[in-house]
Amino acid sequence: xxxxxxxxxxxxxxxxxxxxxxxxxxxxxxxxxxxxxxxxxxxxxxxxxxxxxxxxxxxxxxxxxxxxxxxxxxxxxxxxxxxxxxxxxxxxxxxxxxxxxxxxxxxxxxxxxxxxxxxxxxxxxxxxxxxxxxxxxxxxxxxxxxxxxxxxxxxxxxxxxxxxxxxxxxxxxxxxxxxxxxxxxxxxxxxxxxxxxxxxxxxxxxxxxxxxxxxxxxxxxxxxxxxxxxxxxxxxxxxxxxxxxxxxxxxxxxxxxxxxxxxxxxxxxxxxxxxxxxxx
Numbered sequence: 001x002x003x004x005x006x007x008x009x010x011x012x013x014x015x016x017x018x019x020x021x022x023x024x025x026x027x028x029x030x031x032x033x034x035x036x037x038x039x040x041x042x043x044x045x046x047x048x049x050x051x052x053x054x055x056x057x058x059x060x061x062x063x064x065x066x067x068x069x070x071x072x073x074x075x076x077x078x079x080x081x082x083x084x085x086x087x088x089x090x091x092x093x094x095x096x097x098x099x100x101x102x103x104x105x106x107x108x109x110x111x112x113x114x115x116x117x118x119x120x121x122x123x124x125x126x127x128x129x130x131x132x133x134x135x136x137x138x139x140x141x142x143x144x145x146x147x148x149x150x151x152x153x154x155x156x157x158x159x160x161x162x163x164x165x166x167x168x169x170x171x172x173x174x175x176x177x178x179x180x181x182x183x184x185x186x187x188x189x190x191x192x193x194x195x196x197x198x199x200x201x202x203x204x205x206x207x208x209x210x211x212x213x214x215x216x217x218x219x220x221x222x223x224x225x226x227x228x229x230x231x232x233x234x235x236x237x238x239x240x241x242x243x244x245x246x247x248x249x250x251x252x253x254x255x256x257x258x259x260x261x262x263x264x265x266x267x268x269x270x271x272x273x274x275x276x277x278x279x280x
Contacts, residue, residue: 028231029113029178034141037106037114037134038266043100044135046082048118048227049252050198050211051129057254058123062086064257065119065224066250067162068097068186069114075099076220085117087164091174095164103137105233113232115179120214120225122257127211129202132229133251136190136197146234146242149201150179151210158226177230182207184234187241 048060066082073082075098086102087095090112102114116132134147139145156176160169183204191199191241206280214227236242 012130013117020226028228028234029111030106030141030145030235031108032109034043034144034145034233035100035103035107035112036139036233037136037275038103038105038138038140040101040103040135040137041099043081043084043138044137045088046102046116047133047251048116048125049131049254050127053126053128056125056253057084058125058250059254059256060118060120061256062116062118062173065222067159067203068164073098075107078147080117085162086115087162088114089164089174089177091168091171094167094170097163102134102231104231105141107182111174111246113174115152115161115177115231116196116228117161120211120217120227121223123215125202125215127208127215130208130211131203131252132201133248134187134199134201135195136247137195138192139189140186140191141189142236143189144236144242145189146236146240147185147187147201147245148178148180148230148232148234149185149203150177150230150232151181151206152176152228156228157220158224158228159222161228178232179230182229184240184242185191185245186236187245188247194247196249198248198251200252201246202243202246 016208031109031205045061045063050058053060063082067085070079070081070083072079083098083100088102088104090110093110095265104112148156151174156173161173174184183201185201211227216227217225219225
């Protein structure tokens with residue numbers, strides 16, 4: 001069974017400088033058997049934690065403006081319940097829109113990369129710090145598995161990123177998810193344990209610049225301002241610049257950016273999906 005399906009005031013000059021001189025190097029993906037966020041089949045809402053100028057904390061979750069909803073029998077949630085804006089892409093294996101799994105790594109030579117999309121349209125002010133908080137679920141591999149976080153070029157929209165059923169886009173989108181300009185991190189592997197841990201990834205100055213540019217920029221045709229993050233794994237070696245990850249028992253709290261109509265759809269019973277698929 002494929003375990004990546006469910007069992008499953010910044011100046012323009014500063015922004016330009018950061019985008020030109022911050023490395024977006026795509027590193028080689030991790031070795032076989034190295035994986036993160038495996039069996040993340042429950043529709044967990046992951047969060048972007050923004051530290052604003054003046055000291056306030058704003059929390060943006062990736063359920064806001066959900067692109068996809070549950071359609072029976074593809075998932076075991078109620079029909080119409082939203083799926084968080086997250087998931088994985090593989091260059092040669094098809095995915096589906098009802099799958100909230102964001103597990104990544106190297107599974108017998110098949111490479112998976114992931115993404116998260118956040119709507120910034122209700123955020124105002126200047127961001128001075130940012131972090132991505134993601135539930136661990138399960139991970140496997142050596143002592144540490146590296147996790148790249150990076151930008152995704154503007155030629156890939158958030159809508160395309162979340163259109164996981166569009167297999168024709170798979171090779172292109174997969175290739176966009178290997179950048180490391182938002183940070184390189186080493187995750188201590190629990191080999192099955194620590195499933196409820198929240199992994200806190202402090203994002204780089206390039207990410208902060210992109211966030212401020214997104215907040216002050218124009219909304220898209222859907223009225224939203226999307227900030228997308230791509231993720232990939234790599235083998236950790238000494239002196240490779242990987243940052244440590246903060247492990248939290250619960251998520252950071254702050255001023256939520258609400259979207260009541262969407263949040264109300266989530267309901268109270270988030271059952272795990274039970275989709276299975278045989279590899280072709």
